[in-house]
Amino acid sequence: MSKEHLVIFDTTLRDGEQSPGASMTKDEKVRIAKMLEKMRVDVIEAGFAIASQGDFESVKAVAEAVKESRVCSLSRAMPADIDRAAEALKPAALGRIHTFIATSPIHMKYKLQMEPDQVVEQAVRAVKQARNLIDDVEFSCEDAGRSDIDFLCRIVEAAIDAGARTINIPDTVGYAIPELYAEQIRQLIERVPNSDRAIFSVHCHNDLGLAVANSLAAVQAGARQVECTINGLGERAGNASLEELVMAVRTRADAFEVETGIDPQFIVPTSRLVSTVTGFPVQPNKAIVGKNAFAHESGIHQDGVLKHRETYEIMKAQDVGWHTNSIVLGKHSGRNAFRTRLQELGINFGTEQELNTAFQLFKQLADKKHEIYDEDLQALVTDTRAAA
Numbered sequence: 001m002s003k004e005h006l007v008i009f010d011t012t013l014r015d016g017e018q019s020p021g022a023s024m025t026k027d028e029k030v031r032i033a034k035m036l037e038k039m040r041v042d043v044i045e046a047g048f049a050i051a052s053q054g055d056f057e058s059v060k061a062v063a064e065a066v067k068e069s070r071v072c073s074l075s076r077a078m079p080a081d082i083d084r085a086a087e088a089l090k091p092a093a094l095g096r097i098h099t100f101i102a103t104s105p106i107h108m109k110y111k112l113q114m115e116p117d118q119v120v121e122q123a124v125r126a127v128k129q130a131r132n133l134i135d136d137v138e139f140s141c142e143d144a145g146r147s148d149i150d151f152l153c154r155i156v157e158a159a160i161d162a163g164a165r166t167i168n169i170p171d172t173v174g175y176a177i178p179e180l181y182a183e184q185i186r187q188l189i190e191r192v193p194n195s196d197r198a199i200f201s202v203h204c205h206n207d208l209g210l211a212v213a214n215s216l217a218a219v220q221a222g223a224r225q226v227e228c229t230i231n232g233l234g235e236r237a238g239n240a241s242l243e244e245l246v247m248a249v250r251t252r253a254d255a256f257e258v259e260t261g262i263d264p265q266f267i268v269p270t271s272r273l274v275s276t277v278t279g280f281p282v283q284p285n286k287a288i289v290g291k292n293a294f295a296h297e298s299g300i301h302q303d304g305v306l307k308h309r310e311t312y313e314i315m316k317a318q319d320v321g322w323h324t325n326s327i328v329l330g331k332h333s334g335r336n337a338f339r340t341r342l343q344e345l346g347i348n349f350g351t352e353q354e355l356n357t358a359f360q361l362f363k364q365l366a367d368k369k370h371e372i373y374d375e376d377l378q379a380l381v382t383d384t385r386a387a388a
């Protein structure tokens with residue numbers, strides 16, 4: 001049975017850039033956007049056109065440079081924002097205006113200082129204005145994770161009637177937990193009478209470290225677009241990470257009725273590029289793209305992987321753009337990994353006794369060093385041979 005398409009909406013260049021200290025120049029944004037296009041990301045949110053002249057120029061430059069992915073600009077539900085977004089998107093082969101307004105009681109009361117009826121009216125006006133300027137309009141209910149479900153049903157129905165073709169339900173403050181968030185999505189799809197005329201989207205923040213789990217639960221409940229960023233970059237604790245979402249859907253295909261169009265070979269190169277451009281290092285133990293994601297240090301694991309890779313690997317390093325997986329020699333490493341590395345270096349001991357001596361020296365050294373490099377091994381072999 002063929003699977004439904006899961007739209008990958010990358011917001012590295014917009015929400016990712018909202019990470020304090022992660023701002024990017026126009027040229028840097030274009031470089032990243034071109035990589036995202038090669039990766040076959042469906043939608044690239046290039047910026048917030050009204051936020052600054054620089055952001056306007058960046059959205060425009062990305063719209064000029066990218067032709068295969070849809071290019072999107074964010075805008076508040078305000079006439080000037082929407083006009084500015086449409087202007088920046090003029091060169092786009094495929095464009096989208098993404099307009100939003102807050103729907104949670106706390107945001108409506110304190111931030112917007114508006115009544116719920118006024119919020120619905122403003123949302124409808126914004127979506128209609130955007131639809132007069134461009135075919136593809138997304139509407140987001142900001143802080144949906146803390147919004148009332150009846151009110152969400154009402155505003156979503158109105159936005160779809162006004163012409164929105166993607167409805168985004170953001171967990172703006174990372175408050176959701178998987179089961180409840182999935183239930184919110186399920187109810188919206190069931191209860192909104194015209195829900196079949198829109199794609200439901202999720203946009204999760206990582207304040208509780210649940211952004212990816214929440215997004216995946218929502219996909220199982222019917223969401224067909226996920227909004228995410230490379231390396232999980234984004235406001236505060238970040239957004240759901242693209243690489244984790246894509247590889248979860250691919251690796252656990254048994255659990256999902258959807259598939260993405262992403263070419264995973266570009267995941268690691270794009271992660272590196274985003275890290276270099278922003279100056280945000282990727283933590284070594286970050287899933288998929290961290291330098292330890294496919295590295296094995298313990299003897300038991302190394303022995304298993306050397307006998308059959310899948311004993312301790314659920315994905316293949318090469319599939320996501322790594323050159324290879326790695327066996328790291330350290331104090332937990334075993335004889336099999338030690339011997340294998342020596343053989344790779346072209347070193348073969350004449351006797352098992354010599355190998356044992358070298359292995360003992362290696363263990364003594366490993367107790368003093370975090371990692372044993374090839375140069376350490378060469379020195380160790382010289383010492384062993386000298387002692388023989």
Ligand code: KIV
Binds near residue numbers: 015100141142171
């Ligand atoms: O987190 C959020 O609610 C957003 C919206 C503007 C989509 O980034």
Ligand code: ZN
Binds near residue numbers: 015172203235
């Ligand atoms: Zn966000």
